[in-house]
Amino acid sequence: MPRTAFLRFTQNLTENLDVTDLRWMPQDGFSLGRLRIELLSGLTVALALVPEAVAFAFVAGVHPLVGLYAAFLVGLITALIGGRPGMISGATGALAVVMVALVAQHGVEYLFATVVLMGLIQVFAGVMQWGKFIRLVPHPVMLGFVNGLAIVIFLAQLSQFKVPGTMVDTGHGMGGGEWLSGQPLYLMLALVAATMAIIWATPKVTRLIPAPLAGIGIVAVIVIATGMNVPRVGDLASIEGGFPAFHNPFGDGVGLYGTALAPFTLETLYIIAPYAVILAAIGLIESLLTLNLVGDMTGTRGGASQECIAQGVANTVTGFFGGMGGCAMIGQSMINVKSGGRTRVAGIAAAVFLLLFILVGAPLIEQIPLAALVGVMFMVVIGTFAWNSFGILRKVPLMDAFVILLVTVVTVLEDLAVAVVVGVIVSALAYAWNNARRIHAKTYVTPEGAKVYQVQGPLFFGSAEGFAELFDVYADPSRVIVDFADSRVVDQSALQAIEAMAVKYEAAGKVLELRHLSRDCHRLLTKAGHLVVDSDDDPEYQLAVNYQVRTGILGGH
Numbered sequence: 001m002p003r004t005a006f007l008r009f010t011q012n013l014t015e016n017l018d019v020t021d022l023r024w025m026p027q028d029g030f031s032l033g034r035l036r037i038e039l040l041s042g043l044t045v046a047l048a049l050v051p052e053a054v055a056f057a058f059v060a061g062v063h064p065l066v067g068l069y070a071a072f073l074v075g076l077i078t079a080l081i082g083g084r085p086g087m088i089s090g091a092t093g094a095l096a097v098v099m100v101a102l103v104a105q106h107g108v109e110y111l112f113a114t115v116v117l118m119g120l121i122q123v124f125a126g127v128m129q130w131g132k133f134i135r136l137v138p139h140p141v142m143l144g145f146v147n148g149l150a151i152v153i154f155l156a157q158l159s160q161f162k163v164p165g166t167m168v169d170t171g172h173g174m175g176g177g178e179w180l181s182g183q184p185l186y187l188m189l190a191l192v193a194a195t196m197a198i199i200w201a202t203p204k205v206t207r208l209i210p211a212p213l214a215g216i217g218i219v220a221v222i223v224i225a226t227g228m229n230v231p232r233v234g235d236l237a238s239i240e241g242g243f244p245a246f247h248n249p250f251g252d253g254v255g256l257y258g259t260a261l262a263p264f265t266l267e268t269l270y271i272i273a274p275y276a277v278i279l280a281a282i283g284l285i286e287s288l289l290t291l292n293l294v295g296d297m298t299g300t301r302g303g304a305s306q307e308c309i310a311q312g313v314a315n316t317v318t319g320f321f322g323g324m325g326g327c328a329m330i331g332q333s334m335i336n337v338k339s340g341g342r343t344r345v346a347g348i349a350a351a352v353f354l355l356l357f358i359l360v361g362a363p364l365i366e367q368i369p370l371a372a373l374v375g376v377m378f379m380v381v382i383g384t385f386a387w388n389s390f391g392i393l394r395k396v397p398l399m400d401a402f403v404i405l406l407v408t409v410v411t412v413l414e415d416l417a418v419a420v421v422v423g424v425i426v427s428a429l430a431y432a433w434n435n436a437r438r439i440h441a442k443t444y445v446t447p448e449g450a451k452v453y454q455v456q457g458p459l460f461f462g463s464a465e466g467f468a469e470l471f472d473v474y475a476d477p478s479r480v481i482v483d484f485a486d487s488r489v490v491d492q493s494a495l496q497a498i499e500a501m502a503v504k505y506e507a508a509g510k511v512l513e514l515r516h517l518s519r520d521c522h523r524l525l526t527k528a529g530h531l532v533v534d535s536d537d538d539p540e541y542q543l544a545v546n547y548q549v550r551t552g553i554l555g556g557h
Contacts, residue, residue: 034343037210041341042349044213044376045088045332049075049354050365051373052090052332054236055159059096060324061103062111063257064237065358067091069244070323072354077314078328079347083131083307084291086298086342088332088350089314091324093156094282094416099324102275107259110272112249116319117269117276122284122312131304134288140400141423143389144407145289146330148419150385151412153331157377160231160370161188180231187230188371195219195375210339212376219372233373234366241358244321256322280312282417283327287311289420290328297337331380338383399430436462439487441470450479456486461493468497473504480505485516 049071057067071090078089103111125131137145163178180188195215202211223230233239247256250264262268291302307328315325336346357365386392393401403423410419438457445451459467471480482501489495498514505512 035345037340038343038345039349040210040213041336041339041346042351043353044210044216044339045336045341045346045350046353046357047216047365047368048212048332048335048373048376049088049090049329049350050233050239050357051160051236051370052156052329054233054239055156056091056093056096057324058237059093060099060111062099062108062324064239065241066108066322066324068239068241068354068358069321070318070326072351072358073244073318073321073323074311074314074326075347075354076351077317078307078310079344079351080310081306081313082310082344082347083304084294084300084302085344086300086333086337086346087287087290087294087307087328088336088347089287089311089326089328090332091326092283092286092329093152094286095279095325095327097415098275098278098282102272106262106271108257109249109255109259110262110268111324112247112255112319112322113262113268114272114275114279114319115315115323115325116249117272118279118283118325119312119314119316119319121276121280122308122315124312125280125284126305126308126310126312129305131284131288131306131308134285134292134304137289137420137424138403138427140396140403141407141420141427142289142292143386143392144404144423145411145416145420146293146384146386147389147404148408148411149330149416150381151408153377153384154381155412157374157381160374161185184230187228191219191223191228191230191369191371192375192378194222195372196379199376199379212335212339212379215375215379216368216372219375220368223369223372224367228369231370232366233368233370235370238362239358239365240362243355243359244323246320247322248320278417279325282415283311283315283325284308285417285420286330287328289416290330290333293330294333294337298342300342330384331377334380334384335376338380399427403427403430432460432462435460436466439463439466439470445477446481448479449477450481451476452481452483454483454486458488458490459484459494459497460490464493464497467494468501471501471504473508473510476505476510478509479511479513481513481515483515489517 050068053067053071054064055067057064060067068091074089074091078087082089099111099114102114161180163180163184179185198215198218199211202209202214222228223232249255249262250268251261252263253261255261262272287307288304291304291307294300295302311327318325332350336350339346341347389404393404396404403426406426407419407423410422435458439459440456442454442456443451444454453470455467455470457463489498502512
């Protein structure tokens with residue numbers, strides 16, 4: 001990289017990574033009470049992370065520790081340098097469903113290499129400040145995203161109602177399994193309901209500990225003390241392991257878990273690049289949408305581009321330490337926010353607690369009943385779903401209601417990235433159609449006998465045809481003035497429409513004048529090459545003063 005390019009890169013990096021806004025403590029100052037809330041919130045999140053990370057590792061077809069290491073590393077790094085305090089990141093299902101085909105065909109080492117490349121792409125997106133484009137996501141898409149993700153979280157918990165050990169490798173991740181029935185099912189449902197009731201009642205009694213932690217703790221004590229035969233965390237898989245060690249997935253030979261390393265060649269790049277791009281896009285979309293959602297709940301501001309960089313750094317590091325990568329987790333973020341976590345301390349604590357579970361606390365954590373964790377996630381679903389959207393659907397325009405439902409359905413059936421892209425495209429097309437219908441013109445005849453068209457509304461590809469229909473070339477007088485004071489020339493289709501109109505008036509032997517073209521419209525006309533502009537712009541009012549068309553040439557007069 002040339003020296004000037006490198007200096008520009010580092011300057012952008014330091015500008016995006018605002019180290020002065022680390023927010024280790026809330027704005028109201030430090031207190032032992034605040035520290036207690038942050039640590040307990042982190043502990044609650046860590047407990048909820050364990051079954052999620054293990055389950056998503058199964059979905060991707062990798063060892064459970066691959067998911068747990070990703071939850072620890074991604075969660076820790078994004079908590080340290082992420083764009084918004086209070087967000088929780090880790091291994092997610094949205095990424096796991098993309099990874100499964102790569103792992104099944106090439107092995108886990110190619111996944112690690114893909115995660116490294118994915119992280120580099122995300123860092124590049126952050127340095128280029130592409131995170132700001134999340135502003136283009138309209139509110140109906142956000143509502144659909146929240147509702148769809150709540151449904152996805154709910155459906156993901158249903159797998160815990162299957163008999164442990166009956167799920168099989170389908171070649172596309174772990175699937176199948178026998179459903180609980182009879183007394184085991186009723187007991188599981190009762191414990192889930194008890195957990196949800198405790199979470200609902202705890203804030204009414206005390207706020208010394210987060211309600212989700214109280215629900216998990218009380219139900220776990222009851223189950224362990226009575227020896228109830230119910231599914232527990234240890235039935236999913238053992239979470240015991242060592243500290244994640246540096247591991248280079250590139251090279252020759254055999255890597256972790258007995259699979260071949262990914263050769264550092266162009267052929268490897270051709271294999272992993274498509275997956276890396278898709279994973280980077282999904283991870284950034286989910287992270288940035290979660291960033292906005294957490295911001296709305298906490299009333300804090302965050303940096304979208306800084307979050308892109310943090311996600312990229314986290315995934316790059318994770319790929320070199322045997323993790324499956326990850327992104328922001330809306331479910332765990334909601335648990336953190338609802339438990340009182342507002343600073344980076346909660347996210348760091350969650351990652352540290354998770355590591356302690358892996359290193360020394362596995363025997364105890366594996367005894368926690370899955371029903372307690374399912375109950376917590378069900379309460380997250382209830383709190384996440386935008387219940388007011390049912391009322392909104394009856395009040396908003398029909399197209400907005402359609403977008404909300406469309407994004408919700410696509411999120412459930414496909415994945416978040418596809419749903420958001422589809423929602424944005426449909427919203428953009430609807431916006432273009434509505435603006436295309438706005439083009440119209442007021443007409444009058446001057447004392448000199450010239451007919452004036454006062455065009456109103458934007459002139460772009462959607463309204464170009466309607467623009468052409470405004471003019472009656474053969475019935476118009478010999479001099480026609482088109483006034484663009486209340487319009488705007490937007491794109492190449494608009495330029496083409498103006499030129500086509502000019503050609504028609506030229507063929508009819510009539511004079512056409514264009515007035516009040518703003519400077520940006522003037523530049524578009526100049527760049528197009530279709531019409532030669534020879535006039536000065538008015539710098540104060542941004543007008544390209546009266547233009548006249550004869551024989552296809554636009555000249556000043």
